[in-house]
Amino acid sequence: MTEPREGINRRDFLRLGLVAGPAGLVAACGWDGGPVLSSKLRSFSRVNDWVGEKVWLSGDRLAREYPISARTAVERFPAYSITFNKTGGYPGLERPDAWALEVKGLVRKPTRLTLPMIQMLPRLTYTVKHHCVEGWTAIGTWTGVPLSSIAAMVEPTPEARYIRFDTYDSGYYNGWDLASAMHPQTILAYAWNDQPLMINHGAPLRLYSPIKLGYKLTKYLTAMTFTRDRPGGYWEDQGYPWFAGL
Amino acid sequence: MGKAILLAMADASASSSGTKRHHGLVRLTHWLNAALLLGMIGSGLQIYGAYSHFGPRGDPYPLANPWDGHGFPKWARLGGWLAGGLNWHFALAWPFVITGLVYLVFLALSGEWRSLLFRPRDLRSAWQMQLYYLRLRREHPPQGKHNALQKLAYTSIVLLGVVATLSGFAIYKPVQLAWLTALFGGYELARYWHFVTVWVFVAFTLVHVILVFAVDPPSLRAMITGWYRGRFPSHD
Numbered sequence: 001m002t003e004p005r006e007g008i009n010r011r012d013f014l015r016l017g018l019v020a021g022p023a024g025l026v027a028a029c030g031w032d033g034g035p036v037l038s039s040k041l042r043s044f045s046r047v048n049d050w051v052g053e054k055v056w057l058s059g060d061r062l063a064r065e066y067p068i069s070a071r072t073a074v075e076r077f078p079a080y081s082i083t084f085n086k087t088g089g090y091p092g093l094e095r096p097d098a099w100a101l102e103v104k105g106l107v108r109k110p111t112r113l114t115l116p117m118i119q120m121l122p123r124l125t126y127t128v129k130h131h132c133v134e135g136w137t138a139i140g141t142w143t144g145v146p147l148s149s150i151a152a153m154v155e156p157t158p159e160a161r162y163i164r165f166d167t168y169d170s171g172y173y174n175g176w177d178l179a180s181a182m183h184p185q186t187i188l189a190y191a192w193n194d195q196p197l198m199i200n201h202g203a204p205l206r207l208y209s210p211i212k213l214g215y216k217l218t219k220y221l222t223a224m225t226f227t228r229d230r231p232g233g234y235w236e237d238q239g240y241p242w243f244a245g246l
Numbered sequence: 247m248g249k250a251i252l253l254a255m256a257d258a259s260a261s262s263s264g265t266k267r268h269h270g271l272v273r274l275t276h277w278l279n280a281a282l283l284l285g286m287i288g289s290g291l292q293i294y295g296a297y298s299h300f301g302p303r304g305d306p307y308p309l310a311n312p313w314d315g316h317g318f319p320k321w322a323r324l325g326g327w328l329a330g331g332l333n334w335h336f337a338l339a340w341p342f343v344i345t346g347l348v349y350l351v352f353l354a355l356s357g358e359w360r361s362l363l364f365r366p367r368d369l370r371s372a373w374q375m376q377l378y379y380l381r382l383r384r385e386h387p388p389q390g391k392h393n394a395l396q397k398l399a400y401t402s403i404v405l406l407g408v409v410a411t412l413s414g415f416a417i418y419k420p421v422q423l424a425w426l427t428a429l430f431g432g433y434e435l436a437r438y439w440h441f442v443t444v445w446v447f448v449a450f451t452l453v454h455v456i457l458v459f460a461v462d463p464p465s466l467r468a469m470i471t472g473w474y475r476g477r478f479p480s481h482d
Contacts, residue, residue: 032326033334041333048336056422063421076303129433131420133328135297137433211421239329241336246421 042239049243053177057245063185063210066127071193072138077130079200081219082170082234090199091169091220099204101188103150105225106160111153115190115204121145124187128210130217131246142208144189148182156226164231165207167220174207174218175231180245183211188221213244264475267391267468269356275349276469282342283451285334287444288324292331295323300438309438339414346407361391364401368394386478403450410443 032038083091093099101118104110127141147163156178163181165174180186186209190197197203202219209217215235225231236242268276295317301307317323325331353359364372372394377383379395387393392400416427416436430436458466464476 031324032330038326038330038333041330041337044337045333056419058422061422061424064424072302078303129420131433132297132303133332135293135437136299136303138303235329239333241329241332246419 038239045241048241052243052245053179057179057183057211059179059183063128063246066129066139068127068141070139071127072140074193077138077140078132078136079198079202080214081200081202082172084200086170091167093168096204099222101205101221102223103154103225104223105164105227106157107154107226108157109154113150118145118188118205119190121149124185125191126185126210128185130210130214132214133240133244141193142187142189143191143194144187144205144208146184147186147188147207148184150188150224151182151226154226159228160226162227162230164225164227165218165221166223166225167218168222169220172218172220172234173231174216174233175227175236175242176207176212176216177243180209180211180243183209185209185211211246213246215240216244264468264473266472267474268472269352269358270472271348271352272358273469273472275345275352278341278345279349282338282345283447285324285338286342287447288322289331289334289338290440290444291318292323292325293328293335294318294441296328300441301434307434307438309435311438311441336418343411346404346411350404362397362400364394364397368397370394372398389478399450399454403447406443406446406450410440410447413437413440413443416440 033041081091083089100112100114102110102112122145123143124146125141125143127139130138130140132138161178163176163178165176167173186207189202189206189208190204192198192201197206202221205221206219207217207221216233230242233240233242294313298313298315298317300309300311300314323331325334353362371387371389374383374387375389375393375395378386412426413430413436415423416430417433417440420427420433420436427433427436430439462476462478464474468474468476
């Protein structure tokens with residue numbers, strides 16, 4: 001027994017699908033996913049953050065070091081800042097001589113560290129490759145104090161899970177997982193290529209580590225705060241991956 | 247499109263003529279892979295545009311790249327901007343790799359790999375097939391489910407998928423997977439090989455689609471319904 005079908009039959013539906021599928025995909029190109037999909041993608045990015053920290057990151061695997069001869073020429077080493085993007089000038093401190101790094105949040109001994117105090121601590125120097133999210137790389141030598149030494153000094157409480165870094169660069173801020181922050185190559189850097197950190201590279205003090213993408217390596221530091229909740233970040237709040245570990 | 251494919255699969259059981267050619271899992275992974283690959287390439291081209299060179303900053307490698315200094319047109323990109331491209335790429339990478347693994351596990355468990363894996367003994371019949379295509383041989387050489395050139399193509403494309411995936415991981419985790427990055431010649435070269443795989447995928451797909459329509463249109467139906475009614479019967 002056969003009955004005439006109404007509307008489209010299976011074969012027509014199949015043909016429609018064959019045409020509509022690719023057409024839909026082509027129309028999707030040049031597209032960010034729209035508000036619904038792109039926010040779903042950003043939620044999914046949390047999965048990759050988790051895998052990045054819990055699966056990929058090894059607390060003691062060190063990034064390769066390079067000979068000084070491998071350094072990228074000074075004028076070819078890019079340096080971005082939000083203030084420069086907006087105004088064409090570098091961020092400035094009202095009173096550079098009064099600068100100090102505030103270390104606070106979930107710690108037993110909050111403190112303020114001046115640059116001479118930081119420079120008196122045992123230092124680490126390495127020549128490593130810098131990876132920018134854009135895809136370029138550059139090699140430079142960085143000198144600073146391991147972040148783990150600062151943490152040992154202020155004694156984070158057991159609830160501390162993250163560190164928020166604040167700057168004087170037009171509201172740029174950033175958040176790190178504690179595991180990456182305590183990596184032996186994560187430092188607060190005050191020198192680049194054997195010279196005091198230049199203003200375009202984040203003077204007087206910046207975060208540096210060869211295990212994260214450049215936008216996590218916060219320049220122009222003013223404060224670091226140990227937190228229980230995950231801090232956002234200037235670029236991360238706009239959709240960039242949060243963990244950004246290499 | 248997914249619904250149409252599922253309907254077509256259900257339809258297959260009702261088909262009366264032809265021979266069963268593709269298992270449902272093969273058809274599902276084939277079309278999923280096609281869509282995912284399109285998304286991976288679109289988001290990849292979006293990411294490429296953020297720094298459209300190879301080699302360290304300001305010091306480009308002497309590597310062939312016709313797209314040096316050029317981004318790709320909007321219609322070819324997915325994600326809208328760098329962050330969007332990255333989020334698409336890192337999200338689609340999961341189903342892309344899982345689909346590939348499901349397919350390979352199926353081939354291994356079902357024994358289907360035998361009709362697809364190109365082995366040294368296929369060299370001779372690959373040559374005969376090439377002669378046939380060049381019209382230097384009159385009759386189509388006898389073949390199994392796939393001829394030797396198809397085996398070569400389908401084996402190579404799986405290897406290409408492996409290279410694309412591994413070079414992707416090499417630039418995703420150049421510190422944690424430093425050994426893998428080194429295997430590709432370092433970060434800058436790994437990024438280059440990852441880019442090159444795109445164009446091999448594109449070339450393969452173009453030839454693949456042209457051959458389907460020019461030589462064996464019923465094979466398209468077979469990849470949708472599972473049933474083959476064309477003129478190249480299997481000699482298996």
